[in-house]
Amino acid sequence: MVARVIPVDPFDLVIFGGTGDLARRKILPALCRRFADGQMPEGSRIIGAARAALDTDGFRQMIRKALDEFLGEDAPDADSQSRFVDALSYVKVDAASDDGWADLRGALREDVVRAFYFSVGPSLFGPIAAQLGAFNLVTPETRIVVEKPFGHDLETARALNQTLAAHFDETQIYRIDHYLGKETVQNLMAVRFANILFEPLWNSRFVDHVQITVAESVGVGGRGPYYDKSGAMRDMVQNHLMQLLCLIAMEPPHCFEPDAVRDEKLKVINALDPVSAGEAVRGQYTAGPNSASYLTEVETPDSLTESYVALKVGISNWRWKGTPFYLRTGKRLRSRSSEIAITFRDPPHSIFGEGAPWRANVLVIRLQPDEGMTLRVMIKEPGPGGMRLKDVALDMSFADALGEDMHIPDAYERLIMDVIRGNQTLFMRGDEVEAAWAWTDPIIDGWRKAADKPSEYDPFSSGPEDALMLMHRDGRKWREIR
Numbered sequence: 001m002v003a004r005v006i007p008v009d010p011f012d013l014v015i016f017g018g019t020g021d022l023a024r025r026k027i028l029p030a031l032c033r034r035f036a037d038g039q040m041p042e043g044s045r046i047i048g049a050a051r052a053a054l055d056t057d058g059f060r061q062m063i064r065k066a067l068d069e070f071l072g073e074d075a076p077d078a079d080s081q082s083r084f085v086d087a088l089s090y091v092k093v094d095a096a097s098d099d100g101w102a103d104l105r106g107a108l109r110e111d112v113v114r115a116f117y118f119s120v121g122p123s124l125f126g127p128i129a130a131q132l133g134a135f136n137l138v139t140p141e142t143r144i145v146v147e148k149p150f151g152h153d154l155e156t157a158r159a160l161n162q163t164l165a166a167h168f169d170e171t172q173i174y175r176i177d178h179y180l181g182k183e184t185v186q187n188l189m190a191v192r193f194a195n196i197l198f199e200p201l202w203n204s205r206f207v208d209h210v211q212i213t214v215a216e217s218v219g220v221g222g223r224g225p226y227y228d229k230s231g232a233m234r235d236m237v238q239n240h241l242m243q244l245l246c247l248i249a250m251e252p253p254h255c256f257e258p259d260a261v262r263d264e265k266l267k268v269i270n271a272l273d274p275v276s277a278g279e280a281v282r283g284q285y286t287a288g289p290n291s292a293s294y295l296t297e298v299e300t301p302d303s304l305t306e307s308y309v310a311l312k313v314g315i316s317n318w319r320w321k322g323t324p325f326y327l328r329t330g331k332r333l334r335s336r337s338s339e340i341a342i343t344f345r346d347p348p349h350s351i352f353g354e355g356a357p358w359r360a361n362v363l364v365i366r367l368q369p370d371e372g373m374t375l376r377v378m379i380k381e382p383g384p385g386g387m388r389l390k391d392v393a394l395d396m397s398f399a400d401a402l403g404e405d406m407h408i409p410d411a412y413e414r415l416i417m418d419v420i421r422g423n424q425t426l427f428m429r430g431d432e433v434e435a436a437w438a439w440t441d442p443i444i445d446g447w448r449k450a451a452d453k454p455s456e457y458d459p460f461s462s463g464p465e466d467a468l469m470l471m472h473r474d475g476r477k478w479r480e481i482r
């Protein structure tokens with residue numbers, strides 16, 4: 001099956017941090033795929049901008065190697081890759097001084113869409129925005145893409161929003177949360193709003209509870225000391241899990257336009273019940289036979305930062321009052337697996353007698369691996385012997401449903417092209433980010449004030465014991481992390 005490609009006009013895209021890990025591993029391979037699919041027109045320019053003393057040839061060489069390494073199995077053909085690399089150039093720019101900015105201005109055209117991707121450490125977001133303003137690089141058709149983390153707490157996020165607002169209109173700012181670019185996450189909206197089937201049941205009358213799990217099997221590895229300054233709550237819950245929760249819980253927007261969608265997400269965040277620090281479960285993984293402990297990896301033996309967090313979240317509005325949302329995320333868990341599971345309530349009465357085994361209907365949306373959806377339903381077990389019930393899975397893997405050779409685009413492919421098209425629907429608005437921090441800050445602050453020590457959990461397990469208790473207390477169970 002061939003993906004539909006919406007053409008765009010030639011554009012200029014500057015990647016600050018073009019030599020960095022994210023640019024080499026994700027951004028440039030994503031652009032190469034869009035180029036090979038014919039979506040990035042000839043005449044578009046991609047300019048790497050970083051501090052390294054490179055010239056265009058050196059940059060092209062570096063990216064050729066990165067494409068070899070990161071494009072994976074279904075890489076575009078060699079000719080497309082080489083034409084893509086020919087469209088790259090490099091300007092040496094120091095974000096923290098005036099060096100190179102005039103050269104960068106000289107490399108850009110006035111009359112095309114101009115996008116600046118901030119793929120640098122967060123301390124450079126403000127200085128780059130200021131330099132773009134100072135060197136007159138901002139045209140009406142300019143957009144900026146800001147990577148995560150967007151602030152460290154409400155105060156820093158607010159300050160960053162103010163710095164950006166001094167140079168850009170909100171319609172020019174694309175705050176990236178790559179979860180929103182995942183096909184399955186967008187499918188959440190399609191499932192909810194393009195089918196009549198689910199929406200009438202999508203409320204506390206019919207939904208018993210929702211589980212959102214983002215589990216990783218990797219530890220913090222080389223990013224240890226950096227990760228230790230944030231932890232699972234800041235790194236995952238405040239952004240990715242919060243966005244997933246919003247997409248499940250929001251009211252139907254009146255159209256699929258950026259502010260219509262983002263207004264509804266903001267209402268959800270504002271309706272979240274506060275969670276006290278003591279109610280939230282946090283954990284740190286211990287050492288295993290072949291793996292180091294969290295404390296060793298972050299090189300801080302007394303660190304109180306969590307590599308795991310689990311929370312029960314209530315939403316105080318008419319639709320969701322009484323249906324808890326359980327969120328959990330962590331590193332060094334049993335496997336890399338992310339899913340959203342919506343467990344429906346039992347039917348009000350069994351016509352099959354008291355002894356009939358009930359399993360609640362569950363709709364599972366798998367984000368990774370094997371993106372797809374499963375709906376568990378009760379059926380009659382085939383054969384004689386009366387009405388015996390059994391629960392089975394109606395299972396759909398997107399790869400199977402859409403055809404073997406359908407390439408499921410990486411989130412960055414979709415998101416970068418949305419920036420060029422000027423579509424902010426899948427990007428976070430400033431007030432949304434601030435509201436999310438306003439909700440998570442008191443929990444993190446509570447942990448800090450209490451010098452709360454995270455519980456230990458075994459590597460490659462499903463997390464700390466207390467997280468199991470969080471569910472048991474409510475007579476429920478986490479789904480297994482497989």
Ligand code: NAD
Nearest residue numbers: 017019020021022050051094095096119120121122147148
């Ligand atoms: P990195 O350290 O690998 O790369 C940083 C880049 O910034 C390099 O190209 C470097 O030359 C450039 N740089 C540093 N100082 C500079 C200066 N003064 N002027 C100009 N350029 C300068 O970092 P990364 O992993 O690529 O991450 C970049 C951003 O993306 C960070 O904000 C990070 O939080 C975010 N992010 C990264 C990942 C990832 O998987 N790597 C995932 C999500 C978000």
